């Protein structure tokens with residue numbers, strides 16, 4: 245392979261296979277990371293299907309998070325040098341032998357973690373931290389309901405909320421309850437058995453919850469409004485169940501002074517993402533070192549088996565993260 249080319253996962257007709265691709269263009273503030281492991285995200289599966297174009301200027305290759313070794317540091321890079329082990333978020337381009345990462349988006353891999361474990365952290369912990377701390381402003385002692393509790397973002401959110409001394413409730417498929425409880429959820433609700441709202445009332449003596457982190461959207465909207473107590477906050481992060489509401493009763497929003505927020509991490513400015521990364525690193529790195537927080541990994545696939553990895557995610561069976569190991 246010529247030096248200006250690298251191996252990468254290429255998409256053709258919705259299928260992925262390893263191929264040859266130009267090396268990333270390095271900017272003065274970037275580090276070139278030799279990728280050892282890359283996280284799989286729903287955004288990758290949507291991008292593969294042509295439903296989620298990468299932001300302007302981003303690599304068209306899939307992959308939003310990696311862990312690896314700094315192979316080169318740009319002329320304006322002050323914090324990193326060749327050989328450092330780093331992990332972090334990317335605007336794209338993670339399914340490749342090399343990826344360019346802005347120096348402010350990289351975090352040092354604690355000695356206690358390997359590359360696979362580190363690649364399981366950035367997207368889900370940044371998303372969960374932003375939702376719980378920056379948007380919902382969760383306070384000690386508050387009750388937080390996390391939907392899809394065993395998802396990648398859900399497993400991160402349970403751990404962060406637990407560390408903030410909030411009381412955590414989750415919804416998840418029944419077979420995924422043990423991992424949610426092990427990570428610190430006090431109650432796990434099987435949303436397939438009946439209304440989660442009724443269970444929330446039962447478990448909270450009719451009081452409801454202060455904060456809801458939601459990925460399901462339309463089918464949960466009305467029950468989310470019902471399950472929140474006064475001054476409750478709903479943070480919507482995905483639309484897995486649908487985008488359109490045939491009808492809704494909006495009265496609880498006024499009666500209970502509710503706040504409804506939405507966000508996507510990828511649409512945030514590089515400055516915002518860098519600030520979030522710095523704050524998360526302060527919160528997360530010491531807790532990773534002493535084991536209070538841990539990456540939750542379901543399966544690791546060699547990157548040649550990336551089609552299997554996407555199919556596994558799309559089956560909704562996974563608990564925590566799916567990772568590609570890059571050889």
Ligand SMILES: NC(=O)c1ccc[n+]([C@@H]2O[C@H](COP(=O)([O-])OP(=O)(O)OC[C@H]3O[C@@H](n4cnc5c(N)ncnc54)[C@H](OP(=O)(O)O)[C@@H]3O)[C@@H](O)[C@H]2O)c1
Pocket residue numbers: 285286287367368371392393394395396397398415416417420459460480481482483484485507508509510557560561562564565
């Ligand atoms: N806004 C942001 O900044 C941001 C950032 C990262 C991810 N996301 C989005 O957040 C969502 C979760 O991401 P992830 O990587 O954590 O996902 P994931 O690990 O693949 O987990 C998704 C889980 O959600 C549950 N689920 C799927 N469809 C559902 C439905 N219609 N109703 C109820 N539950 C459903 C399933 O668990 P059960 O078996 O328990 O139902 C599924 O395993 C994705 O849509 C992703 O695109 C948003």
